[in-house]
Amino acid sequence: MVKPLDADALRVGLERHSYLADRGLAVSLGLAMALHRPLLVEGEPGVGKTELARTAAKMLSAELIRLTCYEGIDAANALYEWNYPRQLLHARAAQDGNVPGRVAELYAPEFLSERPILRAVRQGSKAVLLVDEIDRADEEFEAFLLEVLADHAVTIPEIGTITAPSPPLVILTSNRTRELHDALVRRCLYHWIDYPDAEREVAIIRTRAPEVGDGLARSVADAVRRLRGLDLTKPPGPAEAIDWARAITLLGADGVYGEAAAATIGTAVKNRDDLDRVRREMPDVLGA
Ligand SMILES: Nc1ncnc2c1ncn2[C@@H]1O[C@H](COP(=O)(O)OP(=O)(O)O)[C@@H](O)[C@H]1O
Ligand SMILES: [Mg+2]
Known part of the structure; x- marks a missing residue:
């Protein structure tokens, strides 16, 4: 009989390592593990894509093998x-x-x-392979990756084919700066990580920055939610919310208002035009 997937246990497992996932994400991760399929996670910067892979590795007591993509990355860099x-x-x-x-x-x-991919193939299920920011790589690299992911094997002409003893968990992330190749996407399970709802954002802030009080965490969660509604070029993610809450705590304030909010806005809003917009539309946070 097939063992049913216990997404709640996975969620608790991630939480034990300070990662708060919703049930949908836990199900996707569980399916990727059970079906031995790569998991492609997309979402705005700072929503916890990279951290998911890190945490999954900790949870599985596996080695995290990280391949950070960039323009011009090629097989030699990866393999x-x-x-x-x-x-x-x-x-x-x-x-x-x-x-x-x-x-x-x-x-x-x-x-x-x-290099990372060869290492991951050799380690097999003792590793979690993170292919980070795949959207930065060129399309040829995607095609190359597709081959490796299809067989969990690499061929070195002088040595022969090395096949993974057991398939590693593979997590690909993309900030969605461009569409990925159809064939690659089809090979993967897909999960879009949205911004957390207010409750989870408060919990994330308090998990990552335990020194932050509950009231301040709520105030920050509320402020970043409003910022995300302003159509900024760089809307703040949970990562920025955590920084902001920490910064305001350091200044001894208990909410997002007044001098402390204005002095620390740079932890959350990192673009000049965005700042102007916040000044105009959220004067309670950033007084003129
Ligand atoms: N669901 C979450 N649970 C706990 N911490 C989170 C979560 N999402 C984001 N974070 C925090 O935000 C930081 C940035 O996340 P990261 O994975 O680097 O974002 P991304 O890769 O999506 O740009 C993490 O280091 C972590 O502190
Ligand atoms: Mg990342």
Whole structure:
């Protein structure tokens, strides 16, 4: 009989490591684990995409292997590189000892510099592979990734194919700066992480910053919710809410108003035009 997925247990597991997920996210994570499918999480910056992978690794007592994507990242950055200086030293040593060094020797596993994906394949289910901000990489890289994710295997021409002993949990994140390739998306389970509701935001603030009082946490949660409604270029996420609450606590205030709010606004609003807008539309927070 198939064991039913216990999303609540997963939620509690994540919570034990200070990550507060809603039930939908816990179900998605549980399905990714049970079906051995990569989980693609999208959402605005700061909603906890990267942290989800970190926390999942802690919860599973697995190694977190993080591949941070950027424009121009290629297979060598992600998979492996031959350690050229070591190969050279070995070749010289062979020459000096007048041992006929064979070229094949130079392509032995000890000269291989492991990059995140190769490491994840070797570790298998002892690892959580985080492919962070995949939307920053180029489309060719997505195609390459698709191959690896399909077989949980990598082929190194000089050595052969290395297959994961058991599939690692793979979490991809995207800030949605561009659409991802259809084929990649289809291979993954998908979850959109929304901003938390007010209750959860308060809980997140208080979990991550226990020094913040309940009243202030509520006041900050309310203020960031209003900021998100202003159509800012960089709306604050939970990460900013946490910083803001911490900053106001440090200034000894108990809510988002007056001097403390104005002095700390830079923890939550990080764009000049956005600041002007807040000044206009939320004068209670940012008095003129
Ligand atoms: N659901 C959550 N539970 C606990 N902390 C959270 C949650 N969401 C966000 N955070 C906090 O916000 C920070 C930023 O989250 P992060 O994962 O870096 O965001 P993203 O990758 O989506 O931009 C985390 O380090 C954590 O402190
Ligand atoms: Mg992130």
